[in-house]
Each structure stands twice: as structure tokens, then as C-alpha cells.
Amino acid sequence: MTTSGVASKARFSAQARLRALQADIMDLILERELEAGDPLPTENELALALGVGRNTLRESLKVLQALGVVEIRHGFGMFVAPSNFDALADGMTFRGRLSLRHKGDEALELVDVRQALESGLIGSAMDKMTAGQLAAVEESVTRMEELAAAGEPFVEADAEFHRRLFEPLNNALLISLLAVFWKVYRQIHLEVGTGAEDLSEMAAVHRRIYEAVAGGDKALAAERLAHHFDGIRHRIYEVIEK
Amino acid sequence: MTTSGVASKARFSAQARLRALQADIMDLILERELEAGDPLPTENELALALGVGRNTLRESLKVLQALGVVEIRHGFGMFVAPSNFDALADGMTFRGRLSLRHKGDEALELVDVRQALESGLIGSAMDKMTAGQLAAVEESVTRMEELAAAGEPFVEADAEFHRRLFEPLNNALLISLLAVFWKVYRQIHLEVGTGAEDLSEMAAVHRRIYEAVAGGDKALAAERLAHHFDGIRHRIYEVIEK
DNA sequence: CAAACAATATTGGATGTCCCACCTTCTGTT
DNA sequence: AACAGAAGGTGGGACATCCAATATTGTTTG
Structure with missing residues (x-):
């Protein structure tokens, strides 16, 4: 046990x-x-x-x-103390990096779980999202686009986008968990090579997610959110294969 | 470095x-x-x-x-070491128990996250489930029914049921996370009063989930899985209200 | 010769003691 | 009244010392 x-x-x-x-x-x-x-x-x-x-x-x-x-x-x-998952994030990040050196199983599992959580919960979040919260999401997207245009990475805006997306659920535990996954995801992304050239493409991906959310199309939002993770998954596969 | x-x-x-x-x-x-x-x-x-x-x-x-x-x-x-989330489970259990004494927010959040995970992932799991794995799930259900008939609690069979349900995804991280949630969930269940009288009803709920899975109806399986959590959620509400 | 046993080296487990770094609070001067 | 410094209490940290568990090794014994 x-x-x-x-x-x-x-x-x-x-x-x-x-x-x-x-x-x-x-x-x-x-x-x-x-x-x-x-x-x-x-x-x-x-x-x-x-x-x-x-x-x-x-x-x-x-x-x-x-x-x-x-x-x-x-x-x-x-x-x-109030809940604090920072240490957990460190531990999982370590596991992800460790696994990348061998078969990458855990890194892929991590991406899978995050994708399942976000993609599976976006519908509920959209149900409860207020106009103000929706506007906050778009603000994050806009900032990402601006940073992308300037050629600068938008780590914080990316995290904020996802955080705001699920704020309507009013679930601190979920937010913390997603933050952990995001942090680990980010580390793996760095380790695996970010492909810095497609900054604007990444911003566009987020813009499309926002548009689906704003349009109220839950299925489309879930699909685009899921697609959002395909890039890193393929990148992990490449690293493992070689 | x-x-x-x-x-x-x-x-x-x-x-x-x-x-x-x-x-x-x-x-x-x-x-x-x-x-x-x-x-x-x-x-x-x-x-x-x-x-x-x-x-x-x-x-x-x-x-x-x-x-x-x-x-x-x-x-x-x-x-x-290989991944081990036991300590994490202890920490979250503590948080759940602590929150029950006051507003119960974290306990509810925990149930919500577990529900979202299980309900959201059952479809993918069904896609990959083999006949053997499906039979294993039914075996767990049968054991729960037998124990319920004998008037005995079926803690382990319950855990096994959920573990086997998501085994097809072949995601150790997910299994660990679900195990954590299950452990915390069970502790909260004990704290909140299990309502030992409806053992057979609980077994029946699991039987219906299995039937939906066996029938290949993803939407129905997800719905019944979600309903599976309504009981404890209402119980937590009662504890908080009084 | 082989199996069983016992001694030992190595490792982590636990405690007590001493001192340092940090934070709050009190106090005295300005 | 406001600020600065002293004082007390708290956790942070390093050793030294001993205890306990494990694997290895060497001896005994059939």
C-alpha cells in the first residue's frame, strides 16, 4: 500500500x-x-x-x-498555515526533469493530467464566468500578444491567463493544483527547448481559446484548450525518441 | 552548477x-x-x-x-525514490479536517476536484479499456455487493474500483493523485458520518457506474460518476450548516 | 563443503548543547 | 510625540555523542 x-x-x-x-x-x-x-x-x-x-x-x-x-x-x-503547494511543485518538477533524461513517462503523465483538468473543467468555469472575469481573461491575452509582438516571452501572462480562466469556479485547491502543474509544465518546457520563434503563434493559440470561451462554445473551448498542450507533448516525444 | x-x-x-x-x-x-x-x-x-x-x-x-x-x-x-504521495495525502487530509471545523470550504473543493478529474477522464479511460480491465472493474463491484450484503464496509473494494477504472490510461501520476483524493475523501467521510445504513445503495451506485462503462455510454458514465459524489457533498453541507 | 550463526562495519535515527540570526516589544532619549 | 536602541524570545544551525537497523564478512558447525 x-x-x-x-x-x-x-x-x-x-x-x-x-x-x-x-x-x-x-x-x-x-x-x-x-x-x-x-x-x-x-x-x-x-x-x-x-x-x-x-x-x-x-x-x-x-x-x-x-x-x-x-x-x-x-x-x-x-x-x-494556509495551503501552500510550492514544495509539491518542486518535487514534481524534479520528477519531471528526472524522467526526461530517460523515458519521459512522468513528464508526459503530468501534461496529460493538466490537460485533462483544464480541458475537462473549462465548461463548468464558463457557466459561472462573469463579464468582468471574461474581460480579465482577454486582458491577459492582449498582454501576451503585446509581449509577443515585442519579442519578449510572456511567462507571467501565460500563468495569469490560465488562472483567470478557472477563477470562476472559486476553488482555491484547484487553482493551486493548476498552478503546480503550470509551474512544472513551464520547467519542462524550458528543459525541452521552448522553440522561442513561435511566440506569436502561442499568443494566437490563447486568443483562439479566449474567443471560444467568449462565444460560449464549450466543446470548442475544450478542444482548443486540449490542442494547446499538443505542442509540448510532441516536443517531449522528440526529446525521448532521439 | x-x-x-x-x-x-x-x-x-x-x-x-x-x-x-x-x-x-x-x-x-x-x-x-x-x-x-x-x-x-x-x-x-x-x-x-x-x-x-x-x-x-x-x-x-x-x-x-x-x-x-x-x-x-x-x-x-x-x-x-519512485513517486510517493502518501505524505501529501496526510497534509491534504489535515487541511480537509481542519476546514470541516469551520466553513468546510477546502473539503468541498477537494470533492469538487476529485469529481472533475474522475468525471472528466472516464471517457478517455473507456476508450482504452480492455476486456480484462473491464472484468476487473466488475469484480470490484461484485465484491462491494457481497460485503454490503454481509453488512460490512468495503473501503478497500471502493478504492480498488476507482483505481481500476482509470488504470487503462496508464498514467501513474493520475493514479497517485486519485489515490490521494480518495484517501482524503474517505477521511472526510468518516469525520462527517458515513451513514452506514446505505451500504447496499452505495454498492448499487457503483454497479450502475459499471453498467454505463460496460455499455460504452461515456456521457452516462460521467453523469453517474458525478452523481456518486453528490451524497458526500450534501453531507458536508449539512455539517457546515448546523 | 555448505549452511547457519555471530561479529562487525556502515548507515541512518535521535538527542543535548551551544551559539547565531531574526523579530517583536519595551524603553529611553531626543 | 517620534525615533533609536536594548532586551527578550523565537526559530536556525552546527557538532558531538550515542542508539538502532542493515548488509557484509568471518567463523563455526553439521
Whole structure:
């Protein structure tokens, strides 16, 4: 259940202890009914309360920080954190880059999942999109076109376009997940060679997606959104094949 | 390009240092062209190579372990790991439980994302599903029905059903993500009260999903899959309202 | 000779201690 | 009243030391 592969026996104890400690910390937060933003006990207090050494406790705390459970502020204290998937993005980016050096499976899987999410959810997003939100999407497209015309890359505008596209769903988790996928996607794109020459073509692709959304044609929007990912997928294939 | 010994003077918050250290470790893996399963240097060697203390290094390593980047085996060594999202699941479960005590936003968002993923991808999965895989899905349904008839819960069979449903896509990342969502979903389900009385109804819901899949009706399968999540969503609403 | 056992080297696991860096707050001067 | 500096508390980090688990090696034993 845990991991495929070597099923050693006592390897659980070490790993289990760390995870039990993480669970203890989370339980403590839940038991004390702390909300996001509330302070946690100090490291020394926690170490004493949980019966472990401070360094051991810190290892768990850093994991919880990476998972977005706690926020640690040097010299100030530790707090229950709002969701934060940055570390997850780093880990997945690493996996993508690692896989590119061999068969590229994970990189392709990542693109597939992102495509499925965006392409599958665009319909619902269009249902709830207000005129103002639609205008914000077009603003992003316009900025991409301007940057493309100037020969400059438009990393941030691209991210913003996709973020605004799914803002109507009002789902912070989804936005975070898409941000993770976008970040990893971007890294893979860089690694794989962006083909900097077709900047204007990329902007045009986004313009066509916008037009489908503005026109209310869900099927067309989903299709164009899906097509948007074909480029990088083919590029990954090329890198793998050679 | 490890940039070990970054001459950072100031302004680098502790958080940035930790993440830089994680990045250094990942870069080291990439630079040495290590594949999954390959051994990493020992803790002491790494600490020396990266110019940090052993405890500091361990904090980063534990994070990387939680992110599924490295696998740590007591007394044996550290290795580049296959993907492992268990820790992520714990973190998200925590967030879900935390949110249930207040507004429940994140719990609902989680269900929404899972629904979107499963409902949106079932069509592609059906395209690629073999007869054998379809039979495996039915086997899971049958087992659920048997357990329901015996009055026993069918946690594992439920998970297996959904896993097998998307196995044809051959996307390990997707399977892992769905496993995470399923795990969190189940925890929320427990927290929110499962309504143990409708076991047979739950089995029947899965049977109907299977029938739609077997019949090749993608739209119907997607709809029934989506309906499958309405129950828990309403239950979460009830918990929040009161 | 081979299998079983035991000692050992190597590795990560955990803790305590000491000091540093950072942030807030209080306090005293201007 | 406003600003600057001191003080206290917090997390950040490095060692040193010991514990625990694993694989290897060497010996014993049938």
C-alpha cells in the first residue's frame, strides 16, 4: 500500500515514527481547535509535550511546512498555515526533469493530467464566468500578444491567463493544483527547448481559446484548450525518441 | 552548477535557505545522472559536499522523502525514490479536517476536484479499456455487493474500483493523485458520518457506474460518476450548516 | 563443503548543547 | 510625540555523542 518495491520489515519503524510524529502535531492542532493563522507552541514546548528531541521535532515540522500545514517564521513563531503547494511543485518538477533524461513517462503523465483538468473543467468555469472575469481573461491575452509582438516571452501572462480562466469556479485547491502543474509544465518546457520563434503563434493559440470561451462554445473551448498542450507533448516525444 | 557555498550575506530568509538546500540535493541527483533506485551519498558526505550540518541536511532530506524524491532506509542508505504521495495525502487530509471545523470550504473543493478529474477522464479511460480491465472493474463491484450484503464496509473494494477504472490510461501520476483524493475523501467521510445504513445503495451506485462503462455510454458514465459524489457533498453541507 | 550463526562495519535515527540570526516589544532619549 | 536602541524570545544551525537497523564478512558447525 505504501510503496511498491522492496518490502522490508523493520524499515517501517523509522519511517513510521516520523509520520506518527507529524500526525501527533496535526492532532494537537486539531485538538486545540487552532485555526489558520493561530500560533503553535514553541519548538521547545512541542518537543517536551511530544516527548522527542528538538532536532527530531524540527524534521517533522519542516515536512509539515513543506506540506503547507504550518508556517514557520524565524524569530517570531510557528503558525497554522494556509495551503501552500510550492514544495509539491518542486518535487514534481524534479520528477519531471528526472524522467526526461530517460523515458519521459512522468513528464508526459503530468501534461496529460493538466490537460485533462483544464480541458475537462473549462465548461463548468464558463457557466459561472462573469463579464468582468471574461474581460480579465482577454486582458491577459492582449498582454501576451503585446509581449509577443515585442519579442519578449510572456511567462507571467501565460500563468495569469490560465488562472483567470478557472477563477470562476472559486476553488482555491484547484487553482493551486493548476498552478503546480503550470509551474512544472513551464520547467519542462524550458528543459525541452521552448522553440522561442513561435511566440506569436502561442499568443494566437490563447486568443483562439479566449474567443471560444467568449462565444460560449464549450466543446470548442475544450478542444482548443486540449490542442494547446499538443505542442509540448510532441516536443517531449522528440526529446525521448532521439 | 550546484552553487554549493552560496555566498549569501543576508536577505535570504531561513525558508529560502531550506528550499535552496533541497534544490541543491535535487540538482546533485540530476547532475550525477542518477536514476530511480540509485544510491545517494551518505548523510555525512552530503553534508560535507553541500557545506551544511548534518541536522540541517536531514531536515531537507526528510522533506524530500515526504515529497517522494528520495527513499531513506535505516542502516542501508538513501536512494532516488519512485513517486510517493502518501505524505501529501496526510497534509491534504489535515487541511480537509481542519476546514470541516469551520466553513468546510477546502473539503468541498477537494470533492469538487476529485469529481472533475474522475468525471472528466472516464471517457478517455473507456476508450482504452480492455476486456480484462473491464472484468476487473466488475469484480470490484461484485465484491462491494457481497460485503454490503454481509453488512460490512468495503473501503478497500471502493478504492480498488476507482483505481481500476482509470488504470487503462496508464498514467501513474493520475493514479497517485486519485489515490490521494480518495484517501482524503474517505477521511472526510468518516469525520462527517458515513451513514452506514446505505451500504447496499452505495454498492448499487457503483454497479450502475459499471453498467454505463460496460455499455460504452461515456456521457452516462460521467453523469453517474458525478452523481456518486453528490451524497458526500450534501453531507458536508449539512455539517457546515448546523 | 555448505549452511547457519555471530561479529562487525556502515548507515541512518535521535538527542543535548551551544551559539547565531531574526523579530517583536519595551524603553529611553531626543 | 517620534525615533533609536536594548532586551527578550523565537526559530536556525552546527557538532558531538550515542542508539538502532542493515548488509557484509568471518567463523563455526553439521
